[in-house]
Amino acid sequence: MKRLINQWMSGFLVWALLFACLAPFSVPQRTDAAVVLTGKTKSVPASQTAYGTYGKLRVRGTKLVGKQGKTVQLKGISSHGINWDVGEPFVNEKAMQNLRDEWGVNCFRVAMYTEDYNGYCVTDAASRKKLLQKIDVAVKAGKKLGMYVIIDWHILNDGSPKTHQKEARVFFKKVAKKYKNYGNVLYEICNEPNGGTNWKTIKSYAKSVIKVIRKYNKKAVVIVGTPTWSQDVDEAAKSPLQGKNIMYAFHFYAATHGEFLREKVKTALSKGLPLFCSEFSACDSSGNGNYDFASAKEWMKLMNQNRISYCCWSLSNKPESASLLKPGCQKTSGFRTSDLSNMGKWLVRQYR
Numbered sequence: 001m002k003r004l005i006n007q008w009m010s011g012f013l014v015w016a017l018l019f020a021c022l023a024p025f026s027v028p029q030r031t032d033a034a035v036v037l038t039g040k041t042k043s044v045p046a047s048q049t050a051y052g053t054y055g056k057l058r059v060r061g062t063k064l065v066g067k068q069g070k071t072v073q074l075k076g077i078s079s080h081g082i083n084w085d086v087g088e089p090f091v092n093e094k095a096m097q098n099l100r101d102e103w104g105v106n107c108f109r110v111a112m113y114t115e116d117y118n119g120y121c122v123t124d125a126a127s128r129k130k131l132l133q134k135i136d137v138a139v140k141a142g143k144k145l146g147m148y149v150i151i152d153w154h155i156l157n158d159g160s161p162k163t164h165q166k167e168a169r170v171f172f173k174k175v176a177k178k179y180k181n182y183g184n185v186l187y188e189i190c191n192e193p194n195g196g197t198n199w200k201t202i203k204s205y206a207k208s209v210i211k212v213i214r215k216y217n218k219k220a221v222v223i224v225g226t227p228t229w230s231q232d233v234d235e236a237a238k239s240p241l242q243g244k245n246i247m248y249a250f251h252f253y254a255a256t257h258g259e260f261l262r263e264k265v266k267t268a269l270s271k272g273l274p275l276f277c278s279e280f281s282a283c284d285s286s287g288n289g290n291y292d293f294a295s296a297k298e299w300m301k302l303m304n305q306n307r308i309s310y311c312c313w314s315l316s317n318k319p320e321s322a323s324l325l326k327p328g329c330q331k332t333s334g335f336r337t338s339d340l341s342n343m344g345k346w347l348v349r350q351y352r
Contacts, residue, residue, distance in 0.1 A: 035345045039334035041097045049146020050074075050106035056183035057148070057221055059245045062274045063307050064221070073304070074148055075351050076107030076311035077324070078279055081154060082134045083118040083127075086318035087111065090325075091134055093141035094333035095315065100145055102335075104351035109150040109188070109278060109311045110138045114167070115158040121167045135175065142184050150223065150278065150311065151175055152188040159195030161205040161225070168205075169212050176216040187213055188278055190225040192251060199227050199235045206241055214243075223276050225249045229285075231261055233268035233275060240273060247276040253322075254296035256285040262302055269306060277303060277310035282343060283321035287313070291321065293346060300350055312347050 046052045054066030064072045077099055080087030091110060099105035112131055113119040120131055135151055142149035153168055155161055161168065172187065179185045189209045193202050206224045213222060222245065226236045230251040240248070248268070252261055268275060282296035283289050303310055312324070319327040324344035331339055340348065 035337050035340065035348045037098075037102050037335055037337045037340070037348070039098065039331075039336045039339075040101075041094070042101045044101070044146070046146055049100075050148060051143075051146040051184045056219065057186070058219065059221060059247060059274045062269055062272060064247075064274075064276075064309055071307050072309070073307045074107040074276075074309035074311075075105060076109055076148070076150070076309070077103070077105050077315050078109035078150075078152070078311045078313045079111050079138075080314040080316035080318060080323075081111050081113040081116065081119075082131060083113050083116070083120070083123070086316045086323075087314070088134060089332045090315045090317075091138050092332060093137070093144065095335075096138070096141045096147060097145055098333055098335055099315075100147055103348050105147070107148040107150065107309070107311060108138055108142060109152050110135050111152045111154045111191070111314070113154045113156060114164055116156055120171065121158070121164045132174070136178075139179055139182060139185055143182055146184075148184050148186060150186045150188050151179075152191055152278070154191040155225070156192055156194070159193070160197040160201060161190035161193055161209075162197075162201055165205055165208060168209050172209055173212050173216070176213045176220070180216045186221045186223060188223040188225070188249065189213075191249075191279070192229040193225050193227055194229050197227060199232065199239065202227065203236075203239065203241060206246075210241070210243065210246070219245055221245045221247060223247045223249050223278055230279070231257070231264065233273060234264045234271075237268040237271040237273040247274040249276055249278045251277065251279040252299055253280065253285040253287070254282045254299055255290055255292035258292075258295050258298075262298070265302065275306075275308050277308055279313045280310060281313050281322040282346060287322040288320045291343065291346075296346075 054072045057064045066072045079091050082088045114121045226233050230249040233250045236248045282291040316323045317325040317329045329339045
């Protein structure tokens, strides 16, 4: 009996080895295998662009919809701060066209810091003029390319949006008046309230600033930040602002923010709050550290299932994990595969 068993086992091993040799085998894939960027741009008829297709956006229920009432999901890229040299050079028409034609991007977010280095509220008149000119470059390029553009009042170290509420009202009066006939422009009025700023305070600020915008543009989509670096959308859902075409921001960095924050998002959606993810990345919340692409994939699944629009941080060559370009990239447009960071390659695969 023992001999029979040994013979049977020997035969089984031979067949198992033969099957293994004949069976298909997997080859490790390169992380950038699906990403082939040439850096070239295309001539796209206006009618086939995002704006040409959907026109001026509005909010219906929890979603953005276009001129025909069809749900629209914006897939965007955010600049780094245009007050820094790691952000400003990449805000140009050719770069935006690259993003449109090869990355699958239909929205560009122009991040203008308010209080950090050379920020709008702490710099001189000449620098403020340059910041406004850079915003103008993005808005006009967006119009030409049929892309949506978010003008982002990027509060961070100022903590509460109330810190520079007076300056915000003057700024939004200026841009809302200037771009009142630009249907491709959205306004993000307070990037990431923090430092313990509660929803009641943010809501008071938002009422004041939205009133200024509505004087010149009654229908533009306005994105409002939420407490704790735009995470507590569940708090905003308890007492939303009155008025139309208002959305609420949430931000995530996948290596830090997981299921706990996703539950907040689900809670807000269940209460009918219109959400916009105006900033995210797969790294940790410092903008650096390791990537958690598994968590990021869960976030993408949640947003795509609910048709939530989003913008990834950031188009920059800054030496940090969140940058979509390699630190050594000297190009400001015409990006090829070799110019992308690991985050950039992952993102292009998601968008395309």
